[in-house]
Amino acid sequence: MxxxxxxxxxxxxxxxxxxxxxxxxxxxxxxxxxxxxxxxxxxxxxxxxxxxxxxxxxxxxxxxxxxxxxxxxxxxxxxxxxxxxxxxxxxxxxxxxxxxxxxxxxxxxxxxxxxxxxxxxxxxxxxxxxxxxxxxxxxxxxxxxxxxxxxxxxxxxxxxxxxxxxxxxxxxxxxRPSTANLVKIGVNYNLIHTLQALGESINLVERGGVDGQTFVDILTDAAYTGSAYTGYGRAIAARDYNPSFTVALGLKDLKLTEQAAAGNGASLPTAAVLHELFDAALADPAIADRDWSAIAEITRGRSA
The missing domain is CATH 3.40.50.720 (NAD(P)-binding Rossmann-like Domain)
Known part of the structure; x- marks a missing residue:
C-alpha cells in the first residue's frame, strides 16, 4: 500500500x-x-x-x-x-x-x-x-x-x-509493463475481426430473408458461445448501437495494433481493410458517435 x-x-x-x-x-x-x-x-x-x-x-x-x-x-x-x-x-x-x-x-x-x-x-x-x-x-x-x-x-x-x-x-x-498492453491490443484486434465477421454474416442472411437475431441465436448456441458474439451479435441484428465503446475508440485500438505489429515485425493482412471500414464509419454522421459495432452498417450500406 x-x-x-x-x-x-x-x-x-x-x-x-x-x-x-x-x-x-x-x-x-x-x-x-x-x-x-x-x-x-x-x-x-x-x-x-x-x-x-x-x-x-x-x-x-x-x-x-x-x-x-x-x-x-x-x-x-x-x-x-x-x-x-x-x-x-x-x-x-x-x-x-x-x-x-x-x-x-x-x-x-x-x-x-x-x-x-x-x-x-x-x-x-x-x-x-x-x-x-x-x-x-x-x-x-x-x-x-x-x-x-x-x-x-x-x-x-x-x-x-x-x-x-x-x-x-x-x-x-x-x-515488463508494456507486455500487458500488447496482450490487450491483441485481444481488441480479435474483437474488431469479430465485429466485422458478425456484420458480414448477419447482413448475408438478412438479404436471404432470415431474421438477423434468429441467425445470431443459432450461431451462439452452436459454434460461438462467447459474450462478444451474443452481445455484439444482438446489437448488430437490432441495429442498437448505444455507445459504451465508440467507433473512434475502436479505430484508436486498431491503430495501436498496427503500431504494435510494426514494432514486432508482424504481418496483419486484413488490418488495412478494417482501417478503411472504421474511417468510413467515422465519416458517416449517422454512426460516427455510436458503438464500434456500428461498422456493420458500412457493410450493410455497400451491399447491393
Missing part, C-alpha cells in the same frame, strides 16, 4: 485504504464506484468536473490535482489514450509523488507509450503496473473484468487487493 495511506478494517475485516482514481469516463466512473462500495476511501480526479461531482455524491473525495491524488500513495488510472496518459502523468507530477508511491495504469495505451511511462516512473522511483481491462461497463460494475497485469511481481502484489475488487481474474503476463 502507499506510504501515506490510512488503513482501517471494514465490517468484513478486509483492510481498507485511502486510494485515488484518475480518469472518470464510462469505465473509470464505474470502477471507482466499485472501489467506494468495497469500503475504500477513493479520492477522484478528472479533467472535467461533472464526473467528479457525481462520484463525490456517492461517497468519493474530490482531489484538486493529480499531485494531490498521489498523496494517498496509490493511484489507479484509466485515461482515454496515449497523449492523455503521458500528459497527466508528467515528469513533474511523478517527481513530487511520495516515497513508495504506486501507479496502476488500467488504460489501453500503445506499447511505445507504455514503455515511455514505465521509464518515466522508474526515473521518479514510482512503482508502475500496467493493468488494462477486458470487459464493458456492465461487466466492470459487477466486478467481473479480466485484468491483464504487467510489471514487477511485488508491485502487482501491492496492486492485487484493488484488482481483486475490480475483476474476477488477474492475468500476470510478465515483468
Amino acid at each position: 502507499g506510504a501515506n495511506a490510512e488503513h482501517h478494517p471494514s465490517s468484513k475485516g478486509i483492510l481498507m485504504a485511502d486510494i485515488a482514481f484518475v480518469g472518470l469516463g464510462t469505465m473509470g466512473s464505474v470502477m471507482a464506484k466499485r472501489l467506494i462500495d468495497a469500503g475504500h476511501t477513493v479520492h477522484v480526479w478528472n479533467r472535467s468536473s461533472a464526473a467528479v461531482d457525481e462520484l463525490v455524491a456517492q461517497g468519493a473525495v474530490a482531489a484538486a490535482s493529480v499531485g494531490e491524488a498521489f498523496a494517498t500513495g496509490t493511484v489507479i488510472s484509466i485515461l482515454a489514450n496515449d497523449s492523455a496518459a503521458e500528459s497527466v502523468f508528467s515528469e513533474n507530477v511523478l517527481a513530487a509523488a511520495p516515497p513508495d508511491a504506486l501507479h496502476i495504469n488500467m488504460a489501453t495505451v500503445s506499447v511505445d507509450a507504455a514503455d515511455r511511462l514505465a521509464e518515466r516512473h522508474a526515473s521518479a522511483s514510482v512503482a508502475y503496473v500496467a493493468a488494462p481491462v477486458l470487459g464493458r461497463p456492465p461487466v466492470a460494475a459487477a466486478g467481473q473484468l479480466n485484468i491483464v497485469a504487467g510489471g514487477p511481481e511485488n508491485d502487482i502484489d501491492r496492486a492485487a487487493p484493488y484488482l481483486d475488487v475490480l475483476g474476477k481474474k488477474t492475468w500476470r503476463v510478465g515483468g
